[in-house]
Amino acid sequence: MKTKQLVGILTLLTVAGMLAIPVFAQKIQTTTALTSEEVYWLKYIREEEKLARDVYIYLYNQWGSSIFSNIAASEQMHMDKVRGLLDKYGIADPAEGNGLGEFDNDDIKTLYTKLIADGSASKVAAFNVGVFIEETDIDDLQKGIDTTTYRDIKTVYTNLMQGSYNHLAAFESQLAKY
Numbered sequence: 001m002k003t004k005q006l007v008g009i010l011t012l013l014t015v016a017g018m019l020a021i022p023v024f025a026q027k028i029q030t031t032t033a034l035t036s037e038e039v040y041w042l043k044y045i046r047e048e049e050k051l052a053r054d055v056y057i058y059l060y061n062q063w064g065s066s067i068f069s070n071i072a073a074s075e076q077m078h079m080d081k082v083r084g085l086l087d088k089y090g091i092a093d094p095a096e097g098n099g100l101g102e103f104d105n106d107d108i109k110t111l112y113t114k115l116i117a118d119g120s121a122s123k124v125a126a127f128n129v130g131v132f133i134e135e136t137d138i139d140d141l142q143k144g145i146d147t148t149t150y151r152d153i154k155t156v157y158t159n160l161m162q163g164s165y166n167h168l169a170a171f172e173s174q175l176a177k178y
């Protein structure tokens with residue numbers, strides 16, 4: 001009786017092991033399947049959304065216009081969406097541990113410094129910085145979409161792009177008042 005129970009348990013463990021191996025193998029495959037271009041754009045767009053958020057926080061502190069704080073909150077959600085993809089595909093987050101105005105990508109850091117200087121000149125200049133950021137985001141998100149075959153990544157980029165079009169329209173309507 002005891003031997004039968006042992007055999008039963010061993011059989012269950014063997015079956016469980018056989019089931020677990022393909023699941024494990026599948027997981028490894030998912031984390032390594034992205035091309036270097038796909039990884040590049042995920043990391044770039046994560047930092048580009050952070051650039052938008054950080055510049056808008058800076059410009060809100062400078063000018064006090066609620067459009068900057070509202071859109072900064074939206075950029076935080078965009079950052080979170082991209083972070084979700086980085087986690088899903090096992091890619092290190094370039095924004096991890098970086099405070100406001102800090103970036104791993106040197107080009108983005110340089111752009112941040114330029115944009116906060118430009119936007120400090122006047123309120124109109126600040127809204128124009130918003131237009132520039134959103135137009136740049138739309139172009140880069142399109143590049144990201146064109147580079148990936150993954151439906152989940154395309155969906156996130158497409159949603160972010162829709163957000164950018166909304167932000168662009170909001171900044172343009174502010175500019176129309178001046």
Ligand SMILES: [Fe+2]
Nearest residue numbers: 052163164167
């Ligand atoms: Fe945006």
